[in-house]
Amino acid sequence: xxxxxxxxxxxxxxDGRYDALPDARFAIVAPGGTTPSAINGGALLATVMRAVLAxxxxxxxxxxxxxxxxxxxxxPAEVQVTWLKHGRTTSTARGTLVQDGKxxxxxTMTVGVVPGPDRAAATAAGHFDVAGxxxxAGxxxxxxxxxxxxxxxxxxxxxxxxxxxxxxxxxxTTGPDGTSGYAAQxxxxxxxxxxxxxRDEPSGLPEMRGYFRLRDGQxxxxxxxxxxxxxxPPVVFGLxxxxxxxxxxxxxxxxxxxxxxxxxxxxxxRHVSGGWFDEEAEVWDAAGRLVAQSRQLARxxxxxxxxxxxxxxxxxxxx
Amino acid sequence: xxxxxxxxxxxxxxDGRYDALPDARFAIVAPGGTTPSAINGGALLATVMRAVLAxxxxxxxxxxxxxxxxxxxxxPAEVQVTWLKHGRTTSTARGTLVQDGKxxxxxTMTVGVVPGPDRAAATAAGHFDVAGxxxxAGxxxxxxxxxxxxxxxxxxxxxxxxxxxxxxxxxxTTGPDGTSGYAAQxxxxxxxxxxxxxRDEPSGLPEMRGYFRLRDGQxxxxxxxxxxxxxxPPVVFGLxxxxxxxxxxxxxxxxxxxxxxxxxxxxxxRHVSGGWFDEEAEVWDAAGRLVAQSRQLARxxxxxxxxxxxxxxxxxxxx
Numbered sequence: 001x002x003x004x005x006x007x008x009x010x011x012x013x014x015d016g017r018y019d020a021l022p023d024a025r026f027a028i029v030a031p032g033g034t035t036p037s038a039i040n041g042g043a044l045l046a047t048v049m050r051a052v053l054a055x056x057x058x059x060x061x062x063x064x065x066x067x068x069x070x071x072x073x074x075x076p077a078e079v080q081v082t083w084l085k086h087g088r089t090t091s092t093a094r095g096t097l098v099q100d101g102k103x104x105x106x107x108t109m110t111v112g113v114v115p116g117p118d119r120a121a122a123t124a125a126g127h128f129d130v131a132g133x134x135x136x137a138g139x140x141x142x143x144x145x146x147x148x149x150x151x152x153x154x155x156x157x158x159x160x161x162x163x164x165x166x167x168x169x170x171x172x173t174t175g176p177d178g179t180s181g182y183a184a185q186x187x188x189x190x191x192x193x194x195x196x197x198x199r200d201e202p203s204g205l206p207e208m209r210g211y212f213r214l215r216d217g218q219x220x221x222x223x224x225x226x227x228x229x230x231x232x233p234p235v236v237f238g239l240x241x242x243x244x245x246x247x248x249x250x251x252x253x254x255x256x257x258x259x260x261x262x263x264x265x266x267x268x269x270r271h272v273s274g275g276w277f278d279e280e281a282e283v284w285d286a287a288g289r290l291v292a293q294s295r296q297l298a299r300x301x302x303x304x305x306x307x308x309x310x311x312x313x314x315x316x317x318x319x
Numbered sequence: 320x321x322x323x324x325x326x327x328x329x330x331x332x333x334d335g336r337y338d339a340l341p342d343a344r345f346a347i348v349a350p351g352g353t354t355p356s357a358i359n360g361g362a363l364l365a366t367v368m369r370a371v372l373a374x375x376x377x378x379x380x381x382x383x384x385x386x387x388x389x390x391x392x393x394x395p396a397e398v399q400v401t402w403l404k405h406g407r408t409t410s411t412a413r414g415t416l417v418q419d420g421k422x423x424x425x426x427t428m429t430v431g432v433v434p435g436p437d438r439a440a441a442t443a444a445g446h447f448d449v450a451g452x453x454x455x456a457g458x459x460x461x462x463x464x465x466x467x468x469x470x471x472x473x474x475x476x477x478x479x480x481x482x483x484x485x486x487x488x489x490x491x492t493t494g495p496d497g498t499s500g501y502a503a504q505x506x507x508x509x510x511x512x513x514x515x516x517x518r519d520e521p522s523g524l525p526e527m528r529g530y531f532r533l534r535d536g537q538x539x540x541x542x543x544x545x546x547x548x549x550x551x552p553p554v555v556f557g558l559x560x561x562x563x564x565x566x567x568x569x570x571x572x573x574x575x576x577x578x579x580x581x582x583x584x585x586x587x588x589r590h591v592s593g594g595w596f597d598e599e600a601e602v603w604d605a606a607g608r609l610v611a612q613s614r615q616l617a618r619x620x621x622x623x624x625x626x627x628x629x630x631x632x633x634x635x636x637x638x
Contacts, residue, residue, distance in 0.1 A: 062567070062595065062616065063567055063568035063616045065568065067403075067429050084425055085389070085421075085422065092388050103411075108384060108386050110386050110567055112567075112595075149558060149591055149592075150592040152590050239468060249382035249429055249572075255597075268472075269472070270612060271470070271574050271609045272468055273434050273470075274432070274433050276381070276431075278574075282589070290590045293597060295572075295599075295612070295614050299408075
């Protein structure tokens with residue numbers, strides 16, 4: 001069992017009730033410091049997903065929406081699972097993480113079947129691949145309800161992994177007692193074009209790109225995808241924002257079973273105002289397949305604002 | 320009261336329980352034909368939103384996630400509202416549409432406050448507008464937790480409204496008895512570049528752009544936004560797919576209060592496989608502000624597949 005598997009494990013206690021324990025090894029703020037400790041949202045989401053999928057008639061978390069209501073304490077928790085539908089193609093459940101009688105994280109999951117790594121590999125190159133019947137006049141005819149219509153948009157431009165910058169084990173996630181939190185479990189290798197904020201030179205664009213993997217070598221599965229989708233720094237760091245940017249709501253779609261190897265993650269925002277920003281992420285696997293997509297709504301951090309590299313003017317977007 | 324307001328109205332019956340009646344005027348398949356009738360998902364979503372917002376401590380549906388479980392009958396329904404959190408910045412509730420004891424539509428809504436039309440107008444041009452303090456060295460400093468950081472990505476290219484094609488009152492939404500369904504209530508004016516599928520010449524790209532308004536002249540509000548987000552034809556029509564493409568899950572974010580006038584809607588897919596496709600939509604108001612965003616996961620329709628305009632090769636995307 002990997003560290004991540006252990007840290008997000010659940011134990012059945014009663015019908016639809018699971019015991020869980022938010023784990024300091026996935027703290028984004030380690031316990032013992034002056035700031036209250038907090039656990040990575042992706043690790044909490046993976047915990048709830050494990051309880052729902054333990055009872056699921058279909059194997060894949062096709063659509064998971066999660067509302068983050070309160071900060072989880074590093075203390076015992078319960079996951080409550082309620083099924084709303086058992087269907088032939090999809091089933092839907094609510095999964096809720098509760099501490100002290102209060103909802104920490106409320107999710108709704110629709111489960112189904114997505115293409116496996118082999119089938120997806122056949123369409124990996126991003127082709128418009130219609131497995132229909134083409135007649136003499138170039139007419140494609142046939143039902144596509146069987147899933148034979150495949151299409152993928154162009155991938156974001158990822159640099160080679162060896163050209164990326166290791167984000168390292170950043171401050172705040174290791175406690176005064178030496179306990180290693182989230183940053184010690186994951187390796188994040190950033191596209192240099194989206195890491196100027198580390199030198200106090202944000203790019204002026206709300207974008208982050210990089211590679212993500214677990215340091216202990218665990219290969220991707222649906223739970224690792226949930227972690228990777230929110231695994232890069234907040235995109236608003238590219239606009240000079242700093243500080244913790246709490247996720248309010250995150251919905252993600254699993255599109256294919258990932259193959260082993262590092263994940264490439266690209267995230268961007270479309271709009272920042274009123275203290276809110278959206279962050280859309282895509283996760284591509286080592287075979288070049290789009291395996292997961294997410295969009296979250298989050299709050300801009302309350303830290304100081306850095307100047308963008310060439311002054312705010314660089315960030316002007318003209319319509 | 321407008322037709323849409325009437326058709327999506329709810330009446331409080333007991334604590335957290337509202338009566339509703341899915342309305343044939345928003346049928347996407349009109350009753351009385353050979354295919355079972357079905358109601359537009361946006362109208363059902365608006366119905367649930369009305370019940371939640373009737374009790375909400377904050378005014379705006381900032382993040383709404385909706386899982387569509389079953390087809391609604393044109394028959395009495397109940398909306399059940401359960402609050403999970405009442406907070407200072409956000410509150411969260413579940414809102415569920417139930418018929419015959421079965422969940423038709425399950426939503427989770429986080430409510431809050433987004434910029435009003437006046438405030439948003441100040442940043443409408445897509446500027447990187449930092450209301451911070453710039454010192455002599457060009458350094459921007461200041462807390463941005465108050466929402467003063469604003470940024471908007473470039474808008475999709477919308478043609479002038481007068482150059483668009485009226486989708487008209489399409490087949491299937493008017494019943495044998497003459498009852499007018501969804502298509503009679505909304506006006507959809509399509510970008511010619513994304514409407515080749517109407518002439519049996521799909522473009523080869525999963526994109527739809529157009530303008531959306533209610534025929535009776537109702538101005539946009541949060542409920543109309545929920546309708547507009549899924550108001551264009553399915554993006555997979557651009558790849559030659561046909562037939563009803565049922566939404567499995569849709570999450571949307573309200574980003575600003577819309578001003579009066581038609582809404583511009585742009586939607587695209589990133590990936591189609593295994594019978595699933597994603598559809599991301601943006602809604603821009605008449606003042607050029609991004610007011611709402613959504614992403615849905617849906618099933619490809621089971622109709623015949625049309626050839627794309629220049630054969631399937633046109634749709635090839637090279638990485």
